[in-house]
Amino acid sequence: MRELILGGARSGKSALAEQLAAESGLEVVYIATAEARDGEMGERIAHHKARRPDHWHCIEEPLQLAATLQQQAAANRCLLVDCLTLWLSNLLGAGDELFEHERQALLAALAQLPGRIIFVSNEVGLGIVPMGELTRRFCDESGRLHQAVAASCDRVTFVTAGLPMTLKREK
Amino acid sequence: MRELILGGARSGKSALAEQLAAESGLEVVYIATAEARDGEMGERIAHHKARRPDHWHCIEEPLQLAATLQQQAAANRCLLVDCLTLWLSNLLGAGDELFEHERQALLAALAQLPGRIIFVSNEVGLGIVPMGELTRRFCDESGRLHQAVAASCDRVTFVTAGLPMTLKREK
Amino acid sequence: MRELILGGARSGKSALAEQLAAESGLEVVYIATAEARDGEMGERIAHHKARRPDHWHCIEEPLQLAATLQQQAAANRCLLVDCLTLWLSNLLGAGDELFEHERQALLAALAQLPGRIIFVSNEVGLGIVPMGELTRRFCDESGRLHQAVAASCDRVTFVTAGLPMTLKREK
Numbered sequence: 001m002r003e004l005i006l007g008g009a010r011s012g013k014s015a016l017a018e019q020l021a022a023e024s025g026l027e028v029v030y031i032a033t034a035e036a037r038d039g040e041m042g043e044r045i046a047h048h049k050a051r052r053p054d055h056w057h058c059i060e061e062p063l064q065l066a067a068t069l070q071q072q073a074a075a076n077r078c079l080l081v082d083c084l085t086l087w088l089s090n091l092l093g094a095g096d097e098l099f100e101h102e103r104q105a106l107l108a109a110l111a112q113l114p115g116r117i118i119f120v121s122n123e124v125g126l127g128i129v130p131m132g133e134l135t136r137r138f139c140d141e142s143g144r145l146h147q148a149v150a151a152s153c154d155r156v157t158f159v160t161a162g163l164p165m166t167l168k169r170e171k
Numbered sequence: 172m173r174e175l176i177l178g179g180a181r182s183g184k185s186a187l188a189e190q191l192a193a194e195s196g197l198e199v200v201y202i203a204t205a206e207a208r209d210g211e212m213g214e215r216i217a218h219h220k221a222r223r224p225d226h227w228h229c230i231e232e233p234l235q236l237a238a239t240l241q242q243q244a245a246a247n248r249c250l251l252v253d254c255l256t257l258w259l260s261n262l263l264g265a266g267d268e269l270f271e272h273e274r275q276a277l278l279a280a281l282a283q284l285p286g287r288i289i290f291v292s293n294e295v296g297l298g299i300v301p302m303g304e305l306t307r308r309f310c311d312e313s314g315r316l317h318q319a320v321a322a323s324c325d326r327v328t329f330v331t332a333g334l335p336m337t338l339k340r341e342k
Numbered sequence: 343m344r345e346l347i348l349g350g351a352r353s354g355k356s357a358l359a360e361q362l363a364a365e366s367g368l369e370v371v372y373i374a375t376a377e378a379r380d381g382e383m384g385e386r387i388a389h390h391k392a393r394r395p396d397h398w399h400c401i402e403e404p405l406q407l408a409a410t411l412q413q414q415a416a417a418n419r420c421l422l423v424d425c426l427t428l429w430l431s432n433l434l435g436a437g438d439e440l441f442e443h444e445r446q447a448l449l450a451a452l453a454q455l456p457g458r459i460i461f462v463s464n465e466v467g468l469g470i471v472p473m474g475e476l477t478r479r480f481c482d483e484s485g486r487l488h489q490a491v492a493a494s495c496d497r498v499t500f501v502t503a504g505l506p507m508t509l510k511r512e513k
Contacts, residue, residue: 006332008297008467010485040475123331125179126350127298127469128306133211135470143181143332150332158331160465160500161348161485161492163509167334177503179468294502296350298469299477304382314352314503321503329502338505 002110002153003118006146008126012162014048014082017120021056024116026078028056031069033087035062048082062090063098066105073113084121088145092138103145110152119149123158173281173288174326177317180293183333185219185253188291192227195287197249199227202240204258206233219253233261234269237276244284255292259316263309274316281323290320294329344452344459345497348488351464354504356390356424359462363398366458368420370398373411375429377404390424404432405440408447415455426463430487434480445487452494461491465500 003020007013021028030052036042052058061068065087072079081087091099110117125143130136150156156168174191178184192199201223207213223229232239236258243250252258262270281288296314301307321327327339345362349355363370372394378384394400403410407429414421423429433441452459467485472478492498498510 004332008465008485009471010482010489011467012485012489040478122471123179123468124298124470125182125468126294126296127466128295128301128310129180129293130470136211139180139470141181143179143183146331147181147183147333150334156332156334160488160509161346161498162489163492163498165336165507165509167331167336175503294350295469296353297465297467299466299472299481300351300464307382310351312352314350314354317502318352318354318504321505327503327505336507338502338507 001116001155002113003116003155003157004146004149004153005118005120005157005159006123006167007159008123011159013120013122013159015051015162016157016159016164017080017082017118018052021078021080021118022053024078026076026116028053028078028080029072030056030058031065031072031079031081032058032060033062033065033081033083033090035060035090062087063094063102066102066109069106069113069117070109073115073117075114078116078118080118080120082120084119084145084149085124085142088142089138092134092141099141107148107152110149119153121146121149172326173284173290173324174328175290175292175317175320175324176328176330177292177294177338178330179297182330184291184293184330186222186333187328187330187335188251188253188289189223192249192251192289193224195249197247197287199224199249199251200243201227201229202236202243202250202252203229203231204233204236204252204254204261206231206261233258234265234273237273237280240277240284240288241280244286244288246285249287249289251289251291253291255290255316255320256295256313259313260309263305263312270312278319278323281320290324292317292320343497344455344461344495345499346461346463346488346491346495347499347501348463348465348509349501350468353501355462355464355501357393357504358499358501358506359422359424359460360394363420363422363460364395366420368418368458370395370420370422371414372398372400373407373414373421373423374400374402375404375407375423375425375432377402377432404429405436405444408444408451411448411455411459412451415457415459417456420458420460421455422460422462424462426461426487426491427466427484430484431480434476434483441483449490449494452491461495463488463491
């Protein structure tokens with residue numbers, strides 16, 4: 001079962017994803033896409049870590065998400081990817097060729113993965129379109145990615161103020 | 172039947188509107204409010220055009236939307252306006268007097284139009300309120316416009332990650 | 343009954359809250375958190391005031407919301423707080439110590455208040471994460487606050503284009 005949890009900044013999307021992973025009864029592998037490049041991001045990562053059960057295996061992978069998912073996915077496992085937004089941001093910073101390759105690899109892999117996969121991602125497209133060309137590109141690619149991932153997912157949930165709204169539920 | 176499709180950047184709102192127009196069984200007239208003033212906007216317009224059926228009649232009207240709708244609307248036609256956001260932006264750039272005149276003309280016309288009308292618009296008010304006074308004005312007028320158009324529409328749909336949520340459905 | 347009305351800029355959230363207060367049949371006390379520090383904010387405040395019934399008692403309280411709620415709440419009263427966003431912004435400007443104290447005081451008071459309480463707040467976390475550290479902090483604290491208040495509320499509603507979506511309804 002593949003699932004996408006969308007929400008704004010501090011909307012409770014990660015907490016919901018973690019709750020679903022914990023309740024799955026499966027072995028949980030947490031795949032973090034964040035890199036602690038500055039103090040603020042380091043604090044955010046620490047804040048997330050403190051909330052997770054100690055026995056969850058944690059993998060940090062900022063770029064090669066498709067390969068990591070293929071290596072880790074198993075029928076008795078729940079993979080929790082937090083979050084697609086930072087992965088996209090990392091990829092756009094790494095150049096168009098790698099971005100396009102990894103994007104397509106993720107979408108191709110997605111349909112084939114065994115077990116349960118939960119993606120967390122930030123909705124960023126509902127404010128004023130920002131001035132910078134790069135930010136606008138990020139905003140556009142984020143929207144495109146969400147559409148493509150949502151199309152491959154069995155469930156899509158939008159979280160606001162910690163409260164889930166179901167956008168798609170196929171099983 | 173009047174319909175408003177709201178969504179963020181690359182949320183799939185235009186694709187949904189085009190699908191509904193195609194499925195209407197009516198003659199479709201596509202009313203584009205965009206002007207290709209720079210290369211990036213030119214690309215976005217070309218991207219949208221490539222997706223539309225060749226037999227749809229296309230009209231470009233950046234400002235006088237009410238008059239265009241009144242000329243084009245007919246019982247056997249579906250008019251697809253993509254999008255209100257650019258029309259609003261064009262109008263705010265053209266001065267307060269024209270803006271207020273065209274805004275009121277649209278809302279007055281809306282209640283009278285025969286056939287099917289589908290409006291696409293960007294939700295832009297769910298991020299941090301921007302610093303610039305003009306941007307804040309745009310954000311406010313966008314919200315006011317959506318409220319007024321939604322009140323006149325039979326259906327209002329919010330699209331996230333390509334997935335529609337029904338906000339209003341009267342018939 | 344405690345209720346949170348969330349929405350974007352000019353989404354119709356205040357109008358919905360005022361309608362609910364008017365329909366409550368209770369004595370309404372309107373608690374404004376805005377301070378008219380500049381002409382634009384003065385106009386917004388005047389715009390809101392013009393819409394409210396004259397017989398509503400109005401209190402302006404930019405910072406000490408918990409104390410005001412505790413003083414004013416009564417079984418036969420409906421308190422309408424418009425809005426949490428400005429209160430949060432005022433508090434963050436007043437320093438971390440006061441902010442943390444008032445935030446905790448509000449959440450502690452919330453569970454105990456008699457009568458009906460309606461909070462209005464802006465959803466600001468669904469756009470691009472802004473560059474400034476203070477704005478990012480505001481965005482994060484806003485999301486945290488909404489989660490905490492929503493958890494204590496019986497009803498939570500999200501307003502888009504004047505149309506309500508129910509996120510939570512316990513009674």
